[in-house]
Amino acid sequence: MFESAGSIVEKILREEADDRLPEASRPDYTNLLRNCNRRRQRQRPKDPTDMDFEVIIKKV
Template sequence: MVDMGSQRGKRKLVSSDGHTFTFKKGSTDWRCSVRNKNMTCPVVIRQEGDSYSVTNNNKHCHFSKPGILTTAVKIQAELKENAVLDLFEPAQNIVDNILEEHGDTREPESSRPGYANLLRNCNRIRQKDRPDDPTDLDFEE
């Protein structure tokens, strides 16, 4: 389980075979995180204490991403934490530092997030915390 592992900063469950799950609101269920307009994976896992079990006999309708826990999920979580520490640090420096620390090149390429995506995510996270641009030339002293 990785805190701040999802796109919205929530917890994300990562299986050893490379599938990821997000928390289903209002229950103890985790559903597969592959959910978009083209594909919705039907796999749901129920958590009871520290044990997890599949609630239905459905199979994943997509391939897994081996090594996703050690690379992509941890990199995204680290990015969300570090992006707001210094609002004026260039996003490229933040991403480069994180990739240097967590970017294991021995893992499959598909398990690592793209560099351009990391830069865009970093800037989007910091966008709401930046001060507004001045609207006129009358500054307070």
């Protein structure tokens, strides 16, 4: 969750992309970044709407 979208996309492309195929057949990098950020946005907690909220601190 705390990894940048760029590093996630780079890692996936290194693992899954086939360099032997033409570049036009690969997905657009900026579209992959947008898609990654949209999916990560859904996983984030909602912003509080009032001052009555609880802060949860997780110890690692």
